[in-house]
Amino acid sequence: MSGVVTGASITQDVTLVCDVVIVGSGAGGAVLAAGLAARGVDVIVLEAGGAYTSADFDLDEGKAYAAMYQDCGTQSTDDLSIALLQGRSLGGSTTINWTTCYRTPARILAHWQKTHGLDQLTAEVLNPHWDAVEERLHITEWPEAMVNANNETILRGGRKLGWDVHTLKRNVNGCANSGYCGVGCPVNGKQAMHRTYIPDALAHGAGVYADISVERITWSGRRATGVDAVVLDRATNKPTGVKVRVDAKVVVSSAGALHGPALLLRSGLDGEGHVGKRTFIHPVCAVTGEYAHSIKPWSGAPQSAACHEFVDRGPDKIGFFIEAPPMQPMLGATGPKAFGTDMAMFMGQLEHASTLIALAVDGIHPEDPGGTVTLRPDGRPKLHYPTRPLLVEALREAHLRMAELHVAAGATRLTTLHAEPIAMMPDEIGRLADLPYGAHEHTMFSAHLMGGCGLGTVIDQEHRYKGLDNVFVVDGSALPTALGVNPSQTIYGLASRAVESISNAV
Numbered sequence: 001m002s003g004v005v006t007g008a009s010i011t012q013d014v015t016l017v018c019d020v021v022i023v024g025s026g027a028g029g030a031v032l033a034a035g036l037a038a039r040g041v042d043v044i045v046l047e048a049g050g051a052y053t054s055a056d057f058d059l060d061e062g063k064a065y066a067a068m069y070q071d072c073g074t075q076s077t078d079d080l081s082i083a084l085l086q087g088r089s090l091g092g093s094t095t096i097n098w099t100t101c102y103r104t105p106a107r108i109l110a111h112w113q114k115t116h117g118l119d120q121l122t123a124e125v126l127n128p129h130w131d132a133v134e135e136r137l138h139i140t141e142w143p144e145a146m147v148n149a150n151n152e153t154i155l156r157g158g159r160k161l162g163w164d165v166h167t168l169k170r171n172v173n174g175c176a177n178s179g180y181c182g183v184g185c186p187v188n189g190k191q192a193m194h195r196t197y198i199p200d201a202l203a204h205g206a207g208v209y210a211d212i213s214v215e216r217i218t219w220s221g222r223r224a225t226g227v228d229a230v231v232l233d234r235a236t237n238k239p240t241g242v243k244v245r246v247d248a249k250v251v252v253s254s255a256g257a258l259h260g261p262a263l264l265l266r267s268g269l270d271g272e273g274h275v276g277k278r279t280f281i282h283p284v285c286a287v288t289g290e291y292a293h294s295i296k297p298w299s300g301a302p303q304s305a306a307c308h309e310f311v312d313r314g315p316d317k318i319g320f321f322i323e324a325p326p327m328q329p330m331l332g333a334t335g336p337k338a339f340g341t342d343m344a345m346f347m348g349q350l351e352h353a354s355t356l357i358a359l360a361v362d363g364i365h366p367e368d369p370g371g372t373v374t375l376r377p378d379g380r381p382k383l384h385y386p387t388r389p390l391l392v393e394a395l396r397e398a399h400l401r402m403a404e405l406h407v408a409a410g411a412t413r414l415t416t417l418h419a420e421p422i423a424m425m426p427d428e429i430g431r432l433a434d435l436p437y438g439a440h441e442h443t444m445f446s447a448h449l450m451g452g453c454g455l456g457t458v459i460d461q462e463h464r465y466k467g468l469d470n471v472f473v474v475d476g477s478a479l480p481t482a483l484g485v486n487p488s489q490t491i492y493g494l495a496s497r498a499v500e501s502i503s504n505a506v
Protein backbone atom coordinates (compact mmCIF):
# COMPACT_ATOMS: atom_id res chain seq x y z
CA MET A 1 0.00 0.00 0.00
CA SER A 2 1.39 3.35 -0.99
CA GLY A 3 2.96 5.22 1.93
CA VAL A 4 3.28 2.20 4.22
CA VAL A 5 6.86 1.32 5.16
CA THR A 6 7.37 -2.46 5.13
CA GLY A 7 9.90 -4.43 7.14
CA ALA A 8 11.76 -5.52 4.02
CA SER A 9 12.79 -1.92 3.38
CA ILE A 10 14.39 -1.51 6.83
CA THR A 11 17.81 -3.14 6.66
CA GLN A 12 19.65 -1.27 9.45
CA ASP A 13 18.80 -0.48 13.06
CA VAL A 14 16.89 2.77 13.20
CA THR A 15 15.61 5.22 15.82
CA LEU A 16 12.47 7.18 14.99
CA VAL A 17 11.06 10.13 16.90
CA CYS A 18 7.41 11.22 17.12
CA ASP A 19 4.72 12.64 19.37
CA VAL A 20 2.61 9.48 19.66
CA VAL A 21 3.60 5.92 18.81
CA ILE A 22 0.66 3.53 18.37
CA VAL A 23 1.26 -0.21 18.63
CA GLY A 24 -1.22 -2.02 16.34
CA SER A 25 -3.28 -0.85 13.36
CA GLY A 26 -6.68 -2.48 13.98
CA ALA A 27 -10.04 -1.07 15.00
CA GLY A 28 -8.57 0.96 17.86
CA GLY A 29 -5.17 1.93 16.46
CA ALA A 30 -6.32 3.01 13.00
CA VAL A 31 -9.17 5.26 14.14
CA LEU A 32 -6.93 6.82 16.77
CA ALA A 33 -4.06 7.37 14.30
CA ALA A 34 -6.31 9.08 11.77
CA GLY A 35 -7.88 11.32 14.42
CA LEU A 36 -4.56 12.37 15.93
CA ALA A 37 -2.88 12.93 12.55
CA ALA A 38 -5.82 15.09 11.43
CA ARG A 39 -5.14 17.31 14.48
CA GLY A 40 -1.53 17.75 13.42
CA VAL A 41 -0.07 15.29 15.93
CA ASP A 42 3.09 13.54 14.68
CA VAL A 43 2.02 9.87 14.76
CA ILE A 44 3.81 6.59 14.06
CA VAL A 45 1.86 3.31 13.81
CA LEU A 46 3.79 0.05 14.21
CA GLU A 47 2.04 -3.12 13.00
CA ALA A 48 3.49 -6.60 13.50
CA GLY A 49 1.57 -8.11 10.58
CA GLY A 50 2.08 -7.53 6.89
CA ALA A 51 0.46 -4.90 4.69
CA TYR A 52 -1.93 -6.43 2.16
CA THR A 53 -4.35 -5.04 -0.40
CA SER A 54 -7.19 -6.44 -2.48
CA ALA A 55 -4.57 -7.53 -5.02
CA ASP A 56 -3.38 -10.09 -2.43
CA PHE A 57 -6.88 -11.35 -1.58
CA ASP A 58 -7.49 -14.30 -3.90
CA LEU A 59 -10.04 -16.19 -1.71
CA ASP A 60 -7.45 -18.88 -0.89
CA GLU A 61 -8.25 -19.77 2.73
CA GLY A 62 -4.97 -21.61 3.28
CA LYS A 63 -2.92 -18.57 2.34
CA ALA A 64 -5.14 -16.04 4.07
CA TYR A 65 -5.27 -17.67 7.50
CA ALA A 66 -1.52 -18.21 7.46
CA ALA A 67 -0.82 -14.60 6.48
CA MET A 68 -3.50 -12.59 8.28
CA TYR A 69 -4.46 -14.43 11.48
CA GLN A 70 -2.59 -14.72 14.78
CA ASP A 71 -0.68 -18.01 14.92
CA CYS A 72 -1.80 -18.70 11.32
CA GLY A 73 -5.36 -19.15 12.64
CA THR A 74 -4.45 -21.74 15.27
CA GLN A 75 -4.42 -19.46 18.35
CA SER A 76 -6.28 -21.05 21.25
CA THR A 77 -6.71 -21.14 25.02
CA ASP A 78 -3.98 -22.79 27.11
CA ASP A 79 -5.89 -26.09 27.29
CA LEU A 80 -6.66 -25.97 23.53
CA SER A 81 -10.40 -26.11 24.28
CA ILE A 82 -11.33 -22.79 22.63
CA ALA A 83 -10.00 -21.62 19.25
CA LEU A 84 -9.27 -17.87 19.26
CA LEU A 85 -9.53 -16.20 15.86
CA GLN A 86 -7.77 -12.84 15.74
CA GLY A 87 -6.34 -10.77 12.90
CA ARG A 88 -2.72 -9.91 12.34
CA SER A 89 -2.05 -7.60 9.41
CA LEU A 90 -2.39 -3.93 8.56
CA GLY A 91 -5.95 -3.12 9.64
CA GLY A 92 -5.82 -5.79 12.37
CA SER A 93 -8.87 -7.99 12.73
CA THR A 94 -10.95 -5.58 10.61
CA THR A 95 -9.14 -6.71 7.45
CA ILE A 96 -10.54 -10.21 7.94
CA ASN A 97 -13.65 -9.63 10.03
CA TRP A 98 -17.22 -10.35 9.00
CA THR A 99 -18.44 -6.70 8.91
CA THR A 100 -21.26 -6.81 11.49
CA CYS A 101 -21.58 -3.42 13.21
CA TYR A 102 -23.50 -2.42 16.34
CA ARG A 103 -23.31 0.52 18.71
CA THR A 104 -22.76 -0.54 22.34
CA PRO A 105 -26.17 -1.48 23.80
CA ALA A 106 -27.62 0.96 26.35
CA ARG A 107 -27.89 -1.79 28.99
CA ILE A 108 -24.14 -2.46 28.71
CA LEU A 109 -23.26 1.23 29.08
CA ALA A 110 -25.59 1.38 32.11
CA HIS A 111 -23.89 -1.71 33.58
CA TRP A 112 -20.46 -0.15 33.05
CA GLN A 113 -21.60 3.00 34.79
CA LYS A 114 -23.13 1.17 37.75
CA THR A 115 -20.59 -1.61 38.21
CA HIS A 116 -17.35 -0.16 36.81
CA GLY A 117 -17.87 3.54 37.59
CA LEU A 118 -17.66 4.58 33.93
CA ASP A 119 -19.91 7.63 34.20
CA GLN A 120 -18.30 9.40 31.21
CA LEU A 121 -19.11 6.66 28.69
CA THR A 122 -22.70 7.61 28.02
CA ALA A 123 -24.59 7.27 24.74
CA GLU A 124 -24.74 11.08 24.55
CA VAL A 125 -20.95 11.24 24.63
CA LEU A 126 -20.38 8.34 22.24
CA ASN A 127 -23.16 8.99 19.70
CA PRO A 128 -21.33 11.77 17.79
CA HIS A 129 -18.31 9.47 17.47
CA TRP A 130 -20.46 6.61 16.19
CA ASP A 131 -22.22 8.99 13.78
CA ALA A 132 -18.84 9.96 12.30
CA VAL A 133 -17.62 6.35 12.15
CA GLU A 134 -20.84 5.19 10.50
CA GLU A 135 -20.42 7.81 7.82
CA ARG A 136 -16.73 7.05 7.20
CA LEU A 137 -17.21 3.26 7.14
CA HIS A 138 -20.54 3.41 5.34
CA ILE A 139 -22.21 1.38 8.09
CA THR A 140 -25.72 0.66 6.85
CA GLU A 141 -28.46 -1.94 7.21
CA TRP A 142 -27.96 -4.95 4.95
CA PRO A 143 -31.19 -5.28 2.89
CA GLU A 144 -33.29 -8.27 3.84
CA ALA A 145 -33.60 -9.20 0.17
CA MET A 146 -29.82 -9.78 0.18
CA VAL A 147 -29.72 -11.98 3.30
CA ASN A 148 -28.21 -15.34 2.32
CA ALA A 149 -29.88 -18.69 2.98
CA ASN A 150 -27.60 -19.37 5.97
CA ASN A 151 -28.76 -16.20 7.76
CA GLU A 152 -32.33 -16.55 6.49
CA THR A 153 -32.56 -19.55 8.84
CA ILE A 154 -32.50 -17.10 11.76
CA LEU A 155 -35.16 -14.80 10.35
CA ARG A 156 -37.50 -17.60 9.22
CA GLY A 157 -37.18 -19.72 12.36
CA GLY A 158 -37.13 -16.77 14.77
CA ARG A 159 -40.24 -15.16 13.31
CA LYS A 160 -42.11 -18.44 13.49
CA LEU A 161 -41.21 -18.70 17.18
CA GLY A 162 -41.98 -15.03 17.87
CA TRP A 163 -38.37 -14.36 18.91
CA ASP A 164 -36.43 -11.08 18.64
CA VAL A 165 -34.66 -11.37 15.28
CA HIS A 166 -33.33 -8.64 13.01
CA THR A 167 -31.10 -7.92 10.04
CA LEU A 168 -27.65 -6.46 10.67
CA LYS A 169 -25.66 -3.38 9.78
CA ARG A 170 -22.41 -3.84 7.84
CA ASN A 171 -19.44 -1.61 7.05
CA VAL A 172 -19.49 -2.17 3.30
CA ASN A 173 -19.74 -0.04 0.18
CA GLY A 174 -19.88 -1.88 -3.14
CA CYS A 175 -20.06 -5.34 -1.57
CA ALA A 176 -20.25 -8.05 -4.24
CA ASN A 177 -21.94 -10.43 -1.75
CA SER A 178 -19.17 -13.02 -2.13
CA GLY A 179 -19.12 -14.18 1.50
CA TYR A 180 -15.34 -14.16 1.73
CA CYS A 181 -14.84 -11.23 4.17
CA GLY A 182 -12.84 -13.56 6.44
CA VAL A 183 -9.99 -13.87 3.96
CA GLY A 184 -9.83 -10.23 2.84
CA CYS A 185 -12.25 -8.46 0.52
CA PRO A 186 -11.08 -8.85 -3.07
CA VAL A 187 -13.18 -5.96 -4.40
CA ASN A 188 -12.64 -3.39 -1.61
CA GLY A 189 -16.31 -3.55 -0.68
CA LYS A 190 -15.44 -3.99 3.01
CA GLN A 191 -14.57 -0.69 4.61
CA ALA A 192 -11.83 -2.14 6.80
CA MET A 193 -9.13 -0.04 8.44
CA HIS A 194 -6.53 -0.66 5.72
CA ARG A 195 -8.97 0.92 3.23
CA THR A 196 -10.24 3.81 5.36
CA TYR A 197 -8.67 5.17 8.54
CA ILE A 198 -5.10 4.01 7.72
CA PRO A 199 -5.10 5.89 4.38
CA ASP A 200 -6.66 8.86 6.25
CA ALA A 201 -3.80 8.78 8.76
CA LEU A 202 -1.23 8.54 5.95
CA ALA A 203 -2.85 11.45 4.14
CA HIS A 204 -2.35 13.56 7.27
CA GLY A 205 1.32 12.66 7.52
CA ALA A 206 1.34 9.69 9.90
CA GLY A 207 4.15 7.18 9.54
CA VAL A 208 2.74 3.66 9.14
CA TYR A 209 5.07 0.68 9.43
CA ALA A 210 4.19 -2.99 8.77
CA ASP A 211 6.18 -6.10 9.81
CA ILE A 212 7.37 -4.37 13.02
CA SER A 213 6.72 -6.22 16.26
CA VAL A 214 6.94 -4.18 19.45
CA GLU A 215 8.67 -6.08 22.21
CA ARG A 216 8.28 -3.63 25.07
CA ILE A 217 7.36 -0.17 26.21
CA THR A 218 10.33 1.55 27.84
CA TRP A 219 9.66 3.74 30.87
CA SER A 220 11.20 5.35 33.89
CA GLY A 221 9.44 6.74 36.95
CA ARG A 222 5.93 7.70 35.85
CA ARG A 223 6.79 8.28 32.19
CA ALA A 224 7.24 6.10 29.15
CA THR A 225 10.10 7.02 26.84
CA GLY A 226 9.04 5.01 23.76
CA VAL A 227 9.09 1.45 22.46
CA ASP A 228 11.63 -1.16 21.39
CA ALA A 229 10.66 -3.23 18.36
CA VAL A 230 12.08 -5.72 15.90
CA VAL A 231 11.63 -6.09 12.17
CA LEU A 232 9.94 -9.33 11.11
CA ASP A 233 10.63 -11.26 7.94
CA ARG A 234 7.14 -11.59 6.47
CA ALA A 235 7.77 -14.98 4.90
CA THR A 236 8.97 -16.69 8.09
CA ASN A 237 7.49 -14.36 10.71
CA LYS A 238 10.88 -14.41 12.44
CA PRO A 239 12.96 -11.35 13.43
CA THR A 240 15.43 -10.29 10.76
CA GLY A 241 17.85 -9.06 13.44
CA VAL A 242 17.15 -5.40 12.62
CA LYS A 243 15.87 -3.30 15.52
CA VAL A 244 13.53 -0.32 15.52
CA ARG A 245 13.47 2.15 18.39
CA VAL A 246 10.80 4.83 18.65
CA ASP A 247 11.27 7.74 21.05
CA ALA A 248 7.82 9.20 21.74
CA LYS A 249 6.11 11.66 24.05
CA VAL A 250 3.12 9.29 24.32
CA VAL A 251 2.82 5.51 23.86
CA VAL A 252 -0.50 3.86 22.96
CA SER A 253 -1.14 0.13 23.08
CA SER A 254 -3.67 -0.77 20.36
CA ALA A 255 -2.37 -4.31 20.00
CA GLY A 256 -5.79 -5.80 20.78
CA ALA A 257 -6.92 -8.07 23.60
CA LEU A 258 -4.44 -10.87 24.47
CA HIS A 259 -1.50 -9.15 22.67
CA GLY A 260 -2.01 -5.71 24.27
CA PRO A 261 -2.01 -7.08 27.81
CA ALA A 262 1.00 -9.24 26.85
CA LEU A 263 2.86 -6.12 25.67
CA LEU A 264 2.20 -4.42 29.01
CA LEU A 265 3.26 -7.52 30.96
CA ARG A 266 6.46 -7.84 28.89
CA SER A 267 7.16 -4.20 29.77
CA GLY A 268 6.81 -4.82 33.50
CA LEU A 269 3.46 -3.01 33.63
CA ASP A 270 1.02 -5.30 35.41
CA GLY A 271 -1.50 -2.70 36.60
CA GLU A 272 -1.16 -3.85 40.21
CA GLY A 273 -2.01 -7.38 39.13
CA HIS A 274 -5.01 -6.45 36.96
CA VAL A 275 -3.40 -6.59 33.50
CA GLY A 276 -4.59 -9.70 31.65
CA LYS A 277 -7.37 -10.41 34.15
CA ARG A 278 -11.03 -10.12 33.09
CA THR A 279 -10.42 -11.18 29.51
CA PHE A 280 -13.69 -11.91 27.73
CA ILE A 281 -14.32 -13.82 24.53
CA HIS A 282 -18.07 -14.19 23.88
CA PRO A 283 -17.52 -18.00 24.04
CA VAL A 284 -19.15 -19.57 20.97
CA CYS A 285 -20.86 -22.94 20.48
CA ALA A 286 -22.69 -24.10 17.36
CA VAL A 287 -25.42 -26.40 16.03
CA THR A 288 -25.66 -27.35 12.37
CA GLY A 289 -28.95 -27.98 10.60
CA GLU A 290 -29.39 -29.90 7.38
CA TYR A 291 -31.97 -28.52 4.96
CA ALA A 292 -33.68 -29.93 1.89
CA HIS A 293 -32.99 -26.71 -0.01
CA SER A 294 -29.57 -25.46 -1.02
CA ILE A 295 -27.92 -23.20 1.60
CA LYS A 296 -24.36 -22.75 0.24
CA PRO A 297 -23.19 -21.26 3.57
CA TRP A 298 -19.92 -20.09 2.01
CA SER A 299 -21.72 -17.67 -0.29
CA GLY A 300 -23.33 -14.30 0.42
CA ALA A 301 -22.69 -11.68 3.12
CA PRO A 302 -21.22 -13.66 6.02
CA GLN A 303 -23.40 -12.34 8.83
CA SER A 304 -26.58 -10.46 8.07
CA ALA A 305 -29.14 -11.53 10.71
CA ALA A 306 -29.17 -12.13 14.47
CA CYS A 307 -31.43 -13.32 17.27
CA HIS A 308 -31.29 -11.37 20.55
CA GLU A 309 -34.12 -13.19 22.32
CA PHE A 310 -31.76 -14.62 24.97
CA VAL A 311 -29.10 -11.92 25.20
CA ASP A 312 -30.30 -10.89 28.67
CA ARG A 313 -31.41 -13.92 30.74
CA GLY A 314 -31.71 -11.98 33.98
CA PRO A 315 -29.20 -11.38 36.77
CA ASP A 316 -28.58 -15.04 37.63
CA LYS A 317 -27.66 -16.38 34.21
CA ILE A 318 -25.30 -15.76 31.33
CA GLY A 319 -27.12 -14.59 28.21
CA PHE A 320 -26.25 -15.34 24.60
CA PHE A 321 -27.06 -14.09 21.11
CA ILE A 322 -27.34 -16.13 17.95
CA GLU A 323 -25.75 -15.45 14.57
CA ALA A 324 -24.93 -17.47 11.42
CA PRO A 325 -21.23 -17.54 10.45
CA PRO A 326 -19.75 -18.06 6.99
CA MET A 327 -18.72 -21.63 6.19
CA GLN A 328 -16.06 -21.61 3.53
CA PRO A 329 -14.67 -25.14 3.11
CA MET A 330 -11.60 -24.72 5.32
CA LEU A 331 -13.34 -22.76 8.07
CA GLY A 332 -16.33 -25.10 7.89
CA ALA A 333 -14.08 -28.12 8.28
CA THR A 334 -12.68 -26.80 11.58
CA GLY A 335 -16.13 -27.04 13.22
CA PRO A 336 -16.90 -30.73 13.58
CA LYS A 337 -14.57 -32.97 15.55
CA ALA A 338 -14.70 -35.47 12.71
CA PHE A 339 -12.13 -37.44 10.74
CA GLY A 340 -12.09 -39.76 7.73
CA THR A 341 -15.49 -40.82 6.45
CA ASP A 342 -17.33 -38.67 9.02
CA MET A 343 -15.52 -35.56 7.78
CA ALA A 344 -16.12 -36.54 4.16
CA MET A 345 -19.85 -36.90 4.92
CA PHE A 346 -19.96 -33.54 6.69
CA MET A 347 -18.22 -31.79 3.82
CA GLY A 348 -20.32 -33.70 1.29
CA GLN A 349 -23.51 -32.17 2.66
CA LEU A 350 -22.06 -28.68 3.28
CA GLU A 351 -24.19 -27.19 0.52
CA HIS A 352 -27.31 -28.07 2.54
CA ALA A 353 -25.92 -27.10 5.97
CA SER A 354 -26.81 -23.99 7.91
CA THR A 355 -24.78 -23.39 11.05
CA LEU A 356 -25.98 -21.27 13.93
CA ILE A 357 -23.61 -19.97 16.57
CA ALA A 358 -24.49 -18.77 20.06
CA LEU A 359 -22.15 -16.19 21.61
CA ALA A 360 -22.26 -16.12 25.42
CA VAL A 361 -22.12 -12.68 27.06
CA ASP A 362 -19.33 -13.11 29.58
CA GLY A 363 -18.27 -10.67 32.28
CA ILE A 364 -21.67 -9.23 33.18
CA HIS A 365 -22.57 -11.72 35.93
CA PRO A 366 -20.70 -10.78 39.13
CA GLU A 367 -19.32 -14.31 39.42
CA ASP A 368 -17.99 -14.40 35.88
CA PRO A 369 -14.44 -13.00 35.78
CA GLY A 370 -13.74 -14.48 32.32
CA GLY A 371 -10.17 -15.56 31.57
CA THR A 372 -6.64 -14.47 32.39
CA VAL A 373 -3.76 -13.63 30.06
CA THR A 374 -0.25 -14.40 31.25
CA LEU A 375 3.01 -14.68 29.32
CA ARG A 376 4.37 -17.81 27.68
CA PRO A 377 8.13 -18.32 28.11
CA ASP A 378 8.73 -16.68 24.72
CA GLY A 379 6.67 -13.60 25.65
CA ARG A 380 3.53 -14.46 23.67
CA PRO A 381 0.15 -14.30 25.43
CA LYS A 382 -1.37 -17.37 27.04
CA LEU A 383 -5.11 -17.30 27.80
CA HIS A 384 -6.52 -19.44 30.59
CA TYR A 385 -10.30 -19.49 30.21
CA PRO A 386 -12.19 -21.93 32.45
CA THR A 387 -15.70 -23.02 31.48
CA ARG A 388 -17.35 -22.44 34.85
CA PRO A 389 -20.79 -23.90 35.76
CA LEU A 390 -22.58 -20.63 34.88
CA LEU A 391 -21.15 -20.81 31.36
CA VAL A 392 -21.87 -24.52 31.04
CA GLU A 393 -25.54 -23.80 31.84
CA ALA A 394 -25.59 -21.11 29.13
CA LEU A 395 -23.97 -23.45 26.60
CA ARG A 396 -26.61 -26.10 27.26
CA GLU A 397 -29.46 -23.60 26.93
CA ALA A 398 -27.87 -22.15 23.78
CA HIS A 399 -27.72 -25.59 22.16
CA LEU A 400 -31.40 -26.17 22.93
CA ARG A 401 -32.47 -22.78 21.59
CA MET A 402 -30.38 -23.07 18.41
CA ALA A 403 -31.92 -26.49 17.80
CA GLU A 404 -35.43 -25.06 18.25
CA LEU A 405 -34.57 -22.30 15.80
CA HIS A 406 -33.35 -24.82 13.23
CA VAL A 407 -36.46 -26.95 13.64
CA ALA A 408 -38.74 -23.92 13.25
CA ALA A 409 -36.78 -22.95 10.12
CA GLY A 410 -37.41 -26.39 8.61
CA ALA A 411 -34.21 -28.34 9.25
CA THR A 412 -34.54 -32.03 8.39
CA ARG A 413 -31.68 -33.18 10.65
CA LEU A 414 -29.46 -31.54 13.28
CA THR A 415 -25.89 -32.18 14.36
CA THR A 416 -23.95 -30.88 17.34
CA LEU A 417 -20.20 -30.33 17.35
CA HIS A 418 -19.64 -32.66 20.32
CA ALA A 419 -16.52 -34.81 20.46
CA GLU A 420 -18.88 -37.60 19.39
CA PRO A 421 -21.22 -35.52 17.17
CA ILE A 422 -24.86 -36.03 18.10
CA ALA A 423 -27.13 -36.30 15.06
CA MET A 424 -30.84 -35.80 15.73
CA MET A 425 -34.09 -35.74 13.83
CA PRO A 426 -36.23 -32.65 14.55
CA ASP A 427 -38.39 -34.51 17.09
CA GLU A 428 -35.33 -35.66 19.05
CA ILE A 429 -33.84 -32.35 20.17
CA GLY A 430 -34.89 -33.05 23.76
CA ARG A 431 -31.77 -35.26 23.88
CA LEU A 432 -29.67 -32.11 24.07
CA ALA A 433 -30.71 -31.53 27.69
CA ASP A 434 -28.70 -34.50 28.92
CA LEU A 435 -25.48 -33.99 26.95
CA PRO A 436 -22.25 -32.75 28.54
CA TYR A 437 -21.18 -29.16 27.78
CA GLY A 438 -18.00 -27.15 28.26
CA ALA A 439 -14.27 -27.50 27.63
CA HIS A 440 -13.37 -30.43 25.36
CA GLU A 441 -16.96 -31.66 25.24
CA HIS A 442 -17.67 -29.84 21.96
CA THR A 443 -16.10 -27.32 19.61
CA MET A 444 -15.84 -23.82 21.02
CA PHE A 445 -14.28 -20.75 19.52
CA SER A 446 -14.19 -16.98 19.68
CA ALA A 447 -13.52 -14.17 17.23
CA HIS A 448 -14.30 -11.46 19.81
CA LEU A 449 -11.33 -10.92 22.11
CA MET A 450 -12.03 -8.29 24.76
CA GLY A 451 -10.72 -7.02 28.07
CA GLY A 452 -7.51 -7.56 30.00
CA CYS A 453 -6.78 -3.80 30.35
CA GLY A 454 -10.25 -2.78 31.44
CA LEU A 455 -11.50 0.79 31.59
CA GLY A 456 -11.92 1.72 35.24
CA THR A 457 -9.42 -0.90 36.43
CA VAL A 458 -6.17 -0.87 34.47
CA ILE A 459 -6.89 2.38 32.61
CA ASP A 460 -8.92 5.43 33.56
CA GLN A 461 -11.84 6.86 31.59
CA GLU A 462 -9.39 8.80 29.40
CA HIS A 463 -7.76 5.45 28.47
CA ARG A 464 -4.61 6.36 30.46
CA TYR A 465 -2.74 3.49 32.10
CA LYS A 466 -3.15 4.23 35.79
CA GLY A 467 0.50 3.64 36.69
CA LEU A 468 2.08 6.00 34.13
CA ASP A 469 1.27 9.51 32.91
CA ASN A 470 1.78 9.03 29.15
CA VAL A 471 0.75 5.46 28.30
CA PHE A 472 -2.73 4.79 26.91
CA VAL A 473 -4.66 1.68 25.87
CA VAL A 474 -7.10 2.07 22.96
CA ASP A 475 -8.44 -1.23 21.61
CA GLY A 476 -10.67 -4.15 22.52
CA SER A 477 -8.62 -4.88 25.64
CA ALA A 478 -10.07 -1.72 27.20
CA LEU A 479 -13.57 -3.23 27.41
CA PRO A 480 -14.53 -3.93 31.03
CA THR A 481 -16.99 -6.69 30.03
CA ALA A 482 -18.21 -8.41 26.91
CA LEU A 483 -20.86 -6.49 24.98
CA GLY A 484 -23.63 -8.82 23.85
CA VAL A 485 -23.03 -7.48 20.34
CA ASN A 486 -20.12 -7.73 17.89
CA PRO A 487 -17.39 -5.43 19.23
CA SER A 488 -15.82 -3.51 16.33
CA GLN A 489 -18.04 -0.43 16.38
CA THR A 490 -17.72 -0.04 20.14
CA ILE A 491 -13.93 0.01 19.68
CA TYR A 492 -14.13 2.48 16.77
CA GLY A 493 -16.25 4.80 18.93
CA LEU A 494 -14.00 4.56 21.98
CA ALA A 495 -10.93 5.24 19.82
CA SER A 496 -12.58 8.26 18.23
CA ARG A 497 -13.40 9.63 21.69
CA ALA A 498 -9.84 8.95 22.93
CA VAL A 499 -8.34 11.25 20.26
CA GLU A 500 -8.98 14.32 22.36
CA SER A 501 -7.43 13.15 25.63
CA ILE A 502 -4.40 11.67 23.87
CA SER A 503 -3.74 14.76 21.78
CA ASN A 504 -3.95 16.77 25.02
CA ALA A 505 -1.26 14.53 26.53
CA VAL A 506 1.31 15.35 23.83
Ligand SMILES: Cc1cc2nc3c(=O)[nH]c(=O)nc-3n(C[C@H](O)[C@H](O)[C@H](O)COP(=O)(O)OP(=O)(O)OC[C@H]3O[C@@H](n4cnc5c(N)ncnc54)[C@H](O)[C@@H]3O)c2cc1C
Pocket (backbone or CB within 6 Å): 023, 024, 025, 026, 027, 028, 029, 046, 047, 048, 049, 085, 086, 087, 088, 089, 090, 091, 092, 093, 094, 096, 097, 098, 099, 100, 101, 102, 182, 212, 213, 214, 215, 254, 255, 256, 257, 259, 260, 263, 303, 447, 448, 449, 474, 475, 476, 477, 486, 487, 488, 489, 491
Ligand atom coordinates in the same frame (compact mmCIF):
# COMPACT_ATOMS: atom_id res chain seq x y z
C1 LIG B 1 -12.77 -13.86 11.81
C2 LIG B 1 -13.26 -12.66 12.58
C3 LIG B 1 -14.52 -12.16 12.32
C4 LIG B 1 -14.98 -11.06 13.04
N1 LIG B 1 -16.19 -10.52 12.72
C5 LIG B 1 -16.61 -9.40 13.34
C6 LIG B 1 -17.81 -8.76 12.96
O1 LIG B 1 -18.49 -9.18 12.03
N2 LIG B 1 -18.18 -7.65 13.64
C7 LIG B 1 -17.46 -7.16 14.69
O2 LIG B 1 -17.87 -6.16 15.30
N3 LIG B 1 -16.32 -7.73 15.06
C8 LIG B 1 -15.86 -8.82 14.40
N4 LIG B 1 -14.67 -9.36 14.74
C9 LIG B 1 -13.90 -8.76 15.85
C10 LIG B 1 -13.33 -7.38 15.54
O3 LIG B 1 -12.75 -7.33 14.26
C11 LIG B 1 -12.32 -7.05 16.62
O4 LIG B 1 -13.01 -7.03 17.86
C12 LIG B 1 -11.62 -5.71 16.46
O5 LIG B 1 -11.01 -5.58 15.21
C13 LIG B 1 -10.58 -5.58 17.56
O6 LIG B 1 -9.95 -4.35 17.45
P1 LIG B 1 -8.58 -4.11 18.22
O7 LIG B 1 -8.12 -2.76 17.88
O8 LIG B 1 -8.76 -4.47 19.64
O9 LIG B 1 -7.56 -5.22 17.66
P2 LIG B 1 -7.24 -5.72 16.20
O10 LIG B 1 -8.20 -5.16 15.22
O11 LIG B 1 -7.14 -7.19 16.28
O12 LIG B 1 -5.81 -5.09 15.89
C14 LIG B 1 -4.68 -5.32 16.70
C15 LIG B 1 -3.45 -5.27 15.83
O13 LIG B 1 -2.30 -5.14 16.67
C16 LIG B 1 -1.25 -5.88 16.11
N5 LIG B 1 -0.27 -6.21 17.15
C17 LIG B 1 -0.43 -7.05 18.20
N6 LIG B 1 0.69 -7.09 18.95
C18 LIG B 1 1.57 -6.27 18.36
C19 LIG B 1 2.92 -5.90 18.66
N7 LIG B 1 3.55 -6.38 19.72
N8 LIG B 1 3.56 -5.06 17.81
C20 LIG B 1 2.93 -4.52 16.73
N9 LIG B 1 1.64 -4.84 16.40
C21 LIG B 1 0.98 -5.69 17.21
C22 LIG B 1 -1.93 -7.10 15.54
O14 LIG B 1 -1.12 -7.73 14.56
C23 LIG B 1 -3.22 -6.52 15.00
O15 LIG B 1 -3.10 -6.20 13.63
C24 LIG B 1 -14.16 -10.46 14.04
C25 LIG B 1 -12.90 -10.97 14.28
C26 LIG B 1 -12.44 -12.06 13.56
C27 LIG B 1 -11.07 -12.58 13.85
Ligand code: SF4
Pocket (backbone or CB within 6 Å): 099, 172, 174, 175, 176, 177, 178, 179, 180, 181, 182, 184, 185, 186, 187, 188, 189, 190, 300, 301, 302
Ligand atom coordinates in the same frame (compact mmCIF):
# COMPACT_ATOMS: atom_id res chain seq x y z
S1 SF4 C 1 -19.07 -10.29 1.13
FE1 SF4 C 1 -18.81 -8.23 0.28
S2 SF4 C 1 -17.47 -7.16 1.75
FE2 SF4 C 1 -17.27 -9.38 2.14
S3 SF4 C 1 -15.52 -10.04 0.89
FE3 SF4 C 1 -17.37 -10.38 -0.36
S4 SF4 C 1 -17.57 -8.50 -1.57
FE4 SF4 C 1 -16.17 -8.04 0.12
